[in-house]
Amino acid sequence: MHTSSRPGPDEEPPTPEQLERWHQRMSAPENELPAGAGITALLARTDDAAVGITLVEVFSTGFRFTLAVRLRRSRPDFYGGHLPMLVGNRHPGIEIPLGDRLLLGIEYADGARASTLQDWRGPAFDDDGLQIHQQGGGGSDRTVDQDFWVSPLPPEGPVTFVLSWPAFGMPESRTVVDSAPIREAAGRAQELWPPQSYWEETHEPPPPPPRPETGWFSYPEG
Template sequence: MILRISRLRSLACHKPLHRRRVAVYGLNMSFFDDFPEPPAQPRQPQPIRPGWFGPPSDELPGIAHGGFVHKSARTVIVLKLVEVYSTGCVLDVVWSVLRGNESDQEWREIVEESYNHPRSSLDTRTGLQLGVAMADGRKAVAAVHGPSAFEDTDDFTGPVLTTLGGGGGSNNAEFVQFTGRYWLWPLPVEGDTTLVAQWDALGIPESSLVLPGADLAQALESVRKYWTE
C-alpha cells in the first residue's frame, strides 16, 4: 500500500496580509470627530451651606486632644481628638470591647452590636447614645441627619451633633473596635462642653468627658484656609 502525503506549504512562508484601513466617516476622520462640542455653560454660584451641615471643605483644622469618656476592664469609649474648624468641630470617637468568657455566638452578637448603625435620626436609642451639654445649658444628641429633615432652619442656632461618614473598624476573636465621627455646631469656645455617652446593650453606663472651651479656642487659632484672597 502506497501512502500519498500532500505537500502543504507552510503558512509561515506567506507574508502577512496587509490590513487596509477604510475611512468610513471621511478621510482620516475618527468616529468621535463627528460630534459637535457642547456649548459652554455659564458658571453657577454655589449655594452656601449652613454651618450645621458639616465641616468647611476649604480649611485645615486645628487639633485639640481628647481623653477617656468611659473606661472599664473590658469596654472603653475614647475621644481620640477634636478637629477644630472656624464654624464647629469634629469629634473623633473610638469604642472597643475586649472579649471575656463569651461563647462564639455571644461574641458574634457583641461584634454585631458594636457596628452601631442607628436606624434614623429620630431613633437615637439604638447602639451608642452620644450627646453634648453646652455651658449655657443647651443640649444635643447625635443624629444621622441635620435639622433640615424636620424643622425650619432659617433662624436655627443649634447646637447640632451630626453623625458623619468615614467611620470604620476591625474585630477578631479577642476584641472589637470601631470609630465614629461627629460634627458639633457651633464651636463651643465660651465655657466648657460635656460629652456624654451611654451604651446599654454593652453594659456601658452614662459616662462623660469635659471639653474645656479654652482648649478649643486655642486650637481655633491654628485653623488655616486653603485659599487666601
C-alpha cells in the same frame, strides 16, 4: 426640639442662601486646614469595653472628633458581632433598642445640647442651635473609629460629653473638658482659598419633578 423643615404644600422651598447655611452647619469647611486641639478623653470603660474621644480637629465654624470604641473580645452573640451597627444613628430599616445603642451627647456651658438621637428626617434650614452629625468611620467586631462634626464652636467654659451604653455596662455618664483649647485652635485653622458656594456653583439643587395639575399627587409631600 428638632422638627422637620421640609416645605408643606403652602410653604416656599428653602432658598439657596438657606441651603448654603445648612451645608455649612452640617460639615467642616472644605476650604480650611484644621488645627489640633490636643484633647483626648476616656468617656467610660469596663473590664471588657472602653469608649473615648480623640483626634479633635478644629475649624473656624466647629470641630470634628473621633469616637474610639474598643472591646476586649468580640461579641458574636450580639448582632452577629457587627459593632459599627451600635454606634451612631445611620442604620435605615434596622431597629436597634435604645439600651443596645451607644448614645452620645454634648452640652455647652450656655446650656445648648445635642445628641445622636436628633431627628434628621428633614433638614432644619433655620436651626442655629448646637448640632452633632455623624460622619465617616468604620471598624470591626472589636473596634470602631467614628467621626462626628459639632457646630458651632463652644463658648467659654466647660464642654460636657454624655455617654450611655447599658448593653456594655456603661450607664449614663458625663465627661467634662475645657473649651479653651478648642477655641484657641479655631484661631489657628488656616483658610486655603476663599469659600465657594456649595449649592449654586457646585451642587445646585435639581428642579422639582413635574406633578399632575389636580389630585393627590398635585401636592408636594410634607
